[in-house]
Amino acid sequence: MSAISVAGQGPTQSERTVDFPRPDRLVKGNPERHTCSLYEHPNMDCGIWQCEVGAWNIVFAPNKQEFFTVIEGHVRIHHKHSNIMIEVGPGEAGIIPPGFEGTFEVVEAVKKYYVNVAV
Template identity: 70%
Template sequence: MSNVYIAGQGIAQAKHSIDFPRPDRLVQGNPKRETTSLYAHPNMDCGIWQCEVGAWNIVFAPNKQEFFTILEGLVRIHDQQGGYIEVSAGQAGIIPPSFQGKFEVVEAVKKYYVVVEV
């Protein structure tokens, strides 16, 4: 795992958690999701997220958005109109406020994420 350095504070202290998609949102499989939060602030959280292959429906709040960079693997984020974006290792993506759709992990994924609430 990579370290995140905080100016004036040094290396961030990691908080690790494991979860699975909510049953009512599950579309395919039951992928284990591992989150290592490296920095939390009242309006921002960032860290490393890893997940097994699978898919589930996502609903972002109107005040929440995410920027991410894929380190390993491949994901597809499907919108409600039937389109999707595909993001693979070395690429970045954004999930905007109020987005509703499906998050599909095509190949086991590891990503840096930054979630911002406004």
Template identity: 55%
Template structure:
């Protein structure tokens, strides 16, 4: 049996990246990921990002729940609908989502990504 993963009690080395250049729409934001847990198709941690906007396309088996700690993001779907998420709020990006992810104010968020396998 594995122990409980308590984020504040772990020392995690961050991973740094930027959105792919062919997906960028505004800025070139630095993204910092602290992955605290990864097992059996589930990963979770803390993600930070500077302001910017880029296109995203989720695989048909990938879902993400996130909760904003600080900052503000806006998601634009392919049909033009827009959802803004700020501190204390949460959202789910469903499998197959196509649109843009926009960081309006430098953001820090908890995330849980689930990648399912075929039945």
């Protein structure tokens, strides 16, 4: 995993955690997900996240949102209540807004920077 540099503190590093989507939310596959949380603050956390190909349903809390930038790979995020879908690939960014419900699909194994913010 990589590090994130924090002004006044230098590069951060963390151990990686591994998990899988909840079985009741699985849509396709059972992808292994790796999270390396590199900076935490009361209203924000950020780091690097990697995942194998697969898809699962997501439900964001009304007080949580995420900004992310894909480093490698390709994801699609499908909105539950409309036919709107976004695709995000290397060098591109996406936002998952508070209260979002839909499907997170990893089309090609992905590595991304993420920033979760409590609102």
